[in-house]
Amino acid sequence: AEEVGGGDKEVVREYFNNSGFQRWKKIYGDTDEVNRVQRDIRLGHAKTVENTLSMLKDEGSLQGVTVCDAGCGTGSLSIPLAKEGAVVFASDISAAMVAEAEKQAKEQLATSEDGSVPVMPKFVVKDLESLDGKYDTVVCLDVLIHYPQHKADGMIAHLASLANNRLILSFAPKTFYYDLLKRVGELFPGPSKATRAYLHSEADVERALQKVGWTIRKRGLTTTQFYFARLIEAVPM
Ligand code: SAM
Known part of the structure; x- marks a missing residue:
């Protein structure tokens, strides 16, 4: 199969193993060492x-449903x-x-409130293009x-090819307002804003799903001051 990602992918991997890891671990965590923008993104996420x-x-x-969390980050959804x-x-x-997701899962999943022991997620270092197998549900948030x-x-x-029943995706929607915001962001790049951000139009995402026989069943939208995410649930047509 042709590799998806190419040069972008190496840049992304490098970023999320270094400065991006430090930045997003803070945003997805619960400590006070975040600035106003990071706190806003934490809330939106x-x-x-x-x-x-x-x-x-x-x-x-x-209970017992198999879920693939593609691009799991620090485990915000997996846990x-x-x-x-x-x-x-x-x-x-x-x-x-x-490694961070695994550490947090061990801390948070020791036992649940009712005393039962939850099944630990299986954590693997793998880019999503090389995932295989079949899952009831596949989720890919903010990737x-x-x-x-x-x-x-x-x-x-x-x-979609990995999912039996449904696929949930979130992405930054390409709307006029967000485009504008992004342009402003490019004028004032923060020190650790090392990667490019790509916005996607909902119509493009919908077309990509339709091409492989999937249709959108539910839509959600999260907006805060600095965080915008369209959430969609797709099912086979
Ligand atoms: N999904 C998580 C969440 O919502 O908490 C993390 C979102 S974070 C903004 C993006 C994540 O995608 C990073 O952890 C990054 O390493 C991962 N990522 C980026 N490109 C990827 C790829 N091609 N395959 C797998 N993971 C990828």
Whole structure:
């Protein structure tokens, strides 16, 4: 198979193993060492995770449901999913992220409130293009922002091929307002803003899904001051 990502992928891997790891570990964590913008992004991301969990639980209990969390980061979604009884396969291109997710899972999943022991997610260092197998559900949150649409198309098709029942994706929507905000951001790049951000139009994502026989069933949107994410749940047509 032709490699998706190319040069972008190496830059992204390097970033999320180094400065990006430090930056996002803070944002996704709960300490006070975040600035106002980072705190706002933390809040927005937490809402996306929360909305994803309710989309998933809408269809019934997650007990025993297999979920692939592609680009799991520090485990923000994988850990609550495991608490719900899901059988989680979590992977990320960054070894630093996977190690952190594993550490947090060990701390947070020792025993649940009712005394039962949740199944630990299986954490693996792997880029999502080389994932294989089949899962009831595949989730990929806030990863597409690192890839331009022509590469995102292949990623979406690949993720859909791994899912039996549903695919949940979040991405930064290409709207006029956000485009503008991004341009402003490029004028004032922060010291650790080392990677490019790519926005995706909902129509492009929808087309990529339709090409492989999937259709969007539910849509959500999270916006805070500095965080914008469209959330979609797709199912086979
Ligand atoms: N999904 C997590 C969440 O929402 O908490 C993390 C989101 S973070 C902004 C993006 C993550 O995607 C990083 O952990 C990064 O290492 C990972 N990533 C980027 N490109 C990837 C790829 N091609 N395959 C797998 N993971 C990737």
